[in-house]
Amino acid sequence: MANSTRRATISKPDKPRDDFPLFAHNNGLWCKKIRGKLHYFGVWADPQAALDKWLDQKEDLLAGRVPRAKSDADELTLEVLVNEYLAAKQSDVEAGEYSSRTFQGAFTSCESIVQHFGQRRVVADIRQEEFAAYRKSLVKAKYAPNTINTEVSRCKALFNWAYQAELIDRPLRYGPQFRTNKKSARRQKAKAAPKMFEAAEVRQMIDVAGTQLKAMILLGVNCGFGNTDCSELPQSALDLKGGWVDFPRPKTGVERRAVLWPETVQALREAIKSRPEPKNPEDNGLVFMTTYGNRWVRMEPSKTEGIEPHWQDGLTMAFREVVKGLGLVQKGRGFYAFRRTFRTIADESNDWPAINMIMGHTDPTIGGVYRQRISDERLRAVTDHVRAWLYGGQEGGAK
Incomplete structure (x- = not known):
């Protein structure tokens, strides 16, 4: 019993059509090998967005150039940002600079962020009261203080990366309410039973x-x-x-x-x-x-x-x-x-x-x-x- 796990009855998705230029990598992203290196273009659930990114970057990649990211701050949606971010982090995994476990956490957090704000949400328009509402939703869902701190940090990492990657023209303002709370985490730890085995x-x-x-x-x-x-x-x-x-x-x-x-x-x-x-x-x-x-x-x-x-x-x-x-x-x-x-x-x-x-x-x-x-x-x-x-x-x- 303990030596088994749930049978995997599902597999990687098929290409949406025969001439689709990308393949499904087992990390959950659409991928293509170009000049001996794997490049990632978006999540399985949205092959069209992945294709659009490929067509946008195709000329630069085939020529061996680093594609310059689009920086139209008024048009960048959360869906596009998440695809760009996860593709970049998967490249870090391939380079040995980012662990698969850390990528797993980032992937899960991005899902939560998209679910809350909406995939078509324009990134540059997100305001501090919306970040505060997101944190409040985590508290309402009864996440532990440490988990809330982790989710806040991952959310900030996503949007900070957008500015560093020149996808938006200015950094977002998170406001004083969108913060980690180490004091609550310490109180939780003090009250909890020891998390070890005898x-x-x-x-x-x-x-x-x-x-x-x-x-x-x-x-x-x-x-x-x-x-x-x-x-x-x-x-x-x-x-x-x-x-x-x-x-x-x-x-x-x-x-x-x-x-x-x-x-x-x-x-x-x-x-x-x-x-x-x-x-x-x-x-x-x-x-x-x-x-x-x-x-x-x-x-x-x-x-x-x-x-x-x-x-x-x-x-x-x-x-x-x-x-x-x-x-x-x-x-x-x-x-x-x-x-x-x-x-x-x-x-x-x-x-x-x-x-x-x-x-x-x-x-x-x-x-x-x-x-x-x-x-x-x-x-x-x-x-x-x-x-x-x-x-x-x-x-x-x-x-």
Whole structure:
């Protein structure tokens, strides 16, 4: 049960006609390869807008020039802006400067923004009272303070980009009400139950999880891996004989190295051995695949015409089944809570630079500038401490 996810019965959309010059990329955008590089022209749900953009930029792209964006501030609609923005961010993903997880968040937020303001809304005419109304709608929908802060920041990023890209002649004024509220977020955190798992709970999950999910849970508590980390983990990042993983975080590209416990190594061997054949040949080198040969975290088209594609997180669904079956459901404790669990327990080892290396966190202090390396012995000491916490006192556990 925990080793499966919902069957993908939908696929990328067909071209609207035989001579349509673009193809549907699996990131949810219409795409064309020009002079050896992929270029993106808009979301699947609006092939006409994507075609219009292609025709507008065709001459420059074929000549190897960077197309100059249109800057008619009186005509730029939110629909066009979102298409331009997502295409630019997908190019950043291809260049390794923007993670797929961050793109996923931007994509979802753009959907929410378009739904609220309207796709034909002229960008330059949006006023501060409308931004305030958007924030109020998030509060009314009972989003958590942290989520509201994130949505406000993503919304500002979209419209700030429009000005930087010369799509509008002046920056928009958001007004004093369209703001983040860190105080509310801190109050929420203080009132909420800890968003981590206890050792006994983790052991229960490991005992009942299927082959792949068991390995992913162990990566979560052993190394602080999250959903996208597991989904995008290549076999080339693993040294199962030596017991190491070297895998920069997909979200940030920050270097990450960790010791793999014997239990994690064994679970990974079993997961790789029983891994289903990938549907996409590009996924052949990945460690994990769903029962149907898909990535655990991926873009899926909508079943309904005119509705944007969405991100499918099979890992979240499979993990929810296990947690529900064990009676361990608690708000805020999804699979990503393993990163919080690892950090909380690892901090007790008092070697924060080593912990940052394992989790792929940057060190903003002056020490991070001068520090040139962290020994493997220090990394091992951290993961040994977490393993002792997890298996301490258990027969056959940490020694």
